[in-house]
Amino acid sequence: MPGFTTRPQLRGDFGMVASTHWLASATGMSVLERGGNAFDAAVAAGFTLQVVEPHLNGPGGEVPVIFQAAGHAPRVLCGQGVSPAAAVPEAFEGMDRIPGSGVLAATVPGSFDAWMLLLRDHGTLGVRDVLDHAIGLAERGYPVLPQIERAIAAVAPVLTRHWAGSAGVYLPGGAVPAAGSRLRNPALAATYRRIVSEAEAAGPDREAQIEAARRAWSQGFVAEAVGAFLASPVPDAAGTPRQALLTAQDMADWSASYEDPVSVSHGDRTVHKTGPWGQGPAMLQQLHLAEALGTGADVRDGVSADFVHLVTESAKLAFADREAWYGDPDFTDVPLGRLLSPEYAAERAALVDASRASTRQRPGRIDGRTPFVPPVFLAGEAPADRTVGEPTAGDVASRASLRGDTCHLDVVDARGNMVSATPSGGWLSSSPVIPDLGFPLGTRAQMFWLDPASPNRLQPRKRPRTTLSPTLVTRGDGQAVLAMGTPGGDQQDQWTTTALLRVLNGVDDLQEALDIPMFHTNAFPSSFHPRETVPGDLVVESRVDGDVVAELERRGHRVRVVAPWSLGRLAAVARDPDTGELRAAADARGAQGYAAGR
Incomplete structure (x- = not known):
């Protein structure tokens, strides 16, 4: 149906933000109006998405960013955390696939450090400026969308029986929050308020504040809380205690990094x-x-x-x-x-x-090398557990009715700075909330194969091949x-x-x-x-x-x-x-x- 649109294409010359949630787009636009550039706006919008789309991403997740600073070549910022140092196939003995839920599948949370690195190197504002919208929404509450209600309802039995920290946030009063109600996350707000305080305690210099925030996350109180939570076995979605592989040292040893993009004409x-x-x-x-x-x-x-x-x-x-x-x-x-x-x-x-x-599966044969052909698990083998796999799609057979996963945002400003980012992971359905922090860890290690023939096989300190x-x-x-x-x-x-x-x-x-x-x-x-x-x-x-x-x-x-x-x-x-x-x-x-x- 050529020529049909549901709404107008926006046009202007000051700045544009597009994202998967109107509150994130409004946050980004607010930052542009206050004098920030596209990078400031993207960071602020990214933190807002962590609050208002908790069934699709969170602070414990990851983010890849492709951007161009005006007058410079395009770059990639890798906010994909790596597997823990202890992540070896033997840790999954008796399993043919890495589980899709619980702390066993956690990789290093990458999004916070990536957003802060982007802010430090290409933004103009400070830590408080990019976190204030997210903090306010977590404290005052944000609207519960029907998709959030459905996601929480699907895992409510798991939260009630096994994940008390998650129930404390996402089952207020012991009930699934109704669509149209408002949901708060005071623990997450407190985490980000403490990061702002520790950043500003570093003095008036903007970069010093950002570096202090990064330390608070990867080497300070956030990493300490993660390490303490994971020190003992944590129940998975079935209630089976699992000893996590991730440690506070894994967080301290990793940081986001830049690289060149892969490009074709x-x-x-x-x-x-x-x-x-x-x-x-x-x-x-x-x-x-x-x-x-x-x-x-x-x-x-x-x-x-x-x-x-x-x-x-x-x-x-x-x-x-x-x-x-x-x-x-x-x-x-x-x-x-x-x-x-x-x-x-x-x-x-x-x-x-x-x-x-x-x-048929038809990978190409290159330079005489044998391509890896993974085992085929046909649709219908999916377990009833709705905590595994994609956060809003538990199995292929129902994927069309439960749409997609993850979040996305794009920003451009009048100077020609342009940012594209796809935050994901750390969603509420797949791992228990850490009570002291207000967010769960991610489960991105599920994307590794255990087969040693795979180029995406599990190895310590390796990035999983993500979507x-x-x-x-x-x-x-x-x-x-x-x-x-x-x-x-x-x-x-x-x-x-x-x-x-x-x-x-x-x-x-x-x-x-x-x-x-x-x-x-x-x-x-x-x-x-x-x-x-x-x-x-x-x-x-x-x-x-x-x-x-x-x-x-x-x-x-x-x-x-x-x-x-x-x-x-x-x-x-x-x-x-x-x-x-x-x-x-x-x-x-x-x-x-x-x-x-x-």
Whole structure:
């Protein structure tokens, strides 16, 4: 349905913020109005998301950031914490997969240090300035969305029986908070107030205050509280005591870091992603396949069977390579040069049958090396435990009705600074709240494989290969023109790739690019416990024309038609370097993401 939008694309020249929650977008805009730049706004919005979307991210989670400071090259900030020093396969003896819930799957919390490092090096404001909105919302309360009510209700028995700290925050008065009510987290507010106090005790210098805040987190009272909580076994979702691998020393030994992005050209634009410790290069592989297959020429005609088929088949090939080759490049030799070459894309494109869907895992063989092919756990093997896997999607079979995971934010200011970030982890459903701090740890280690043949195998002090995948686009002269992304686990680099193909092939209105019906496949191993696969799967919104669905089924896709506005929660900002015009849009799906700007 070309030309249809649910809301206007925002346009202006002062600043734009788009995120998955209106309170985070409002926070970012407030910071811009007070004189902060895009980095200040992104940090403040990120901390706000930790409070208002606790079922999707939290202080115990992680964040990858792709950004461009005006006049400089794009960079990646890695806020993905590593596995503990004690994280060896023997620690999971008797298990074929790392569990998706409980403290056993905790990695080093990475988001706080990453946000503070971004603030120190590229922001202009202080610790109090970027935390005050989050503190206020945690103290006074924030609106409980229906999604939060459902998430808490699903795990209420676990909270009541095994996770007292979580029950104290998320079952006020012993009951699930109703949608529309307000929920407070005074313990988290106190944690952040103490960090502000310790920062300001370091003196008036802004950088000294930020460094004091970082120490308070990784070496001070926060790390001490984490260490004390984990000193004894902690019950998992089933009530089984588990001795965590994470220690306070693991937190002290790690810090966020910068690196260059991985990039490819598509037409007259260059697309930048994280390295293969994230799934971002899978988008770059899909873009090369799109060029080789001519995908995207018909995007202004809406959602055609050819477009959906070619995008889906390309995704299957790229994600098969993700499982076969991607991992932390500090530990494994990832053949990115070959994976992202046009020659390899041409070879892979030759595998795509324009008239028939594939139901096989087909990773590429590179330089004579044998690709890792993970075991296939078919849908239906998922346990009834709703605490595992993605925070709002416990199993592949119901993934369409329980949409996505994680949060996202994009910011651009008048100077041309641009930020794209995808915070996640540390959500309330998967690990118990530490009472002294008001937040749970993350469970990102579930994304490792225990198989020693995997490039993403568990090793000490290693980054798990995550699904978190912000996107930055530059034009020929190197200036940033677009930032975008979405929650959604394995779907992130499917939904964002689809939206980006629309933008790069002539859909000029950002809101229209996000609103056009979405689709994705689960025809490869999920990144989340219990790691299920649905061969031949294709999920499409019901707004896709019935004739298109019938043609896709004729080509062999196992199509599941789901609710009309159920796939994705995209956000995007853009800038025209020639005119200075800024634009922004946010997905109407989920009824909570908004853009703000002027």
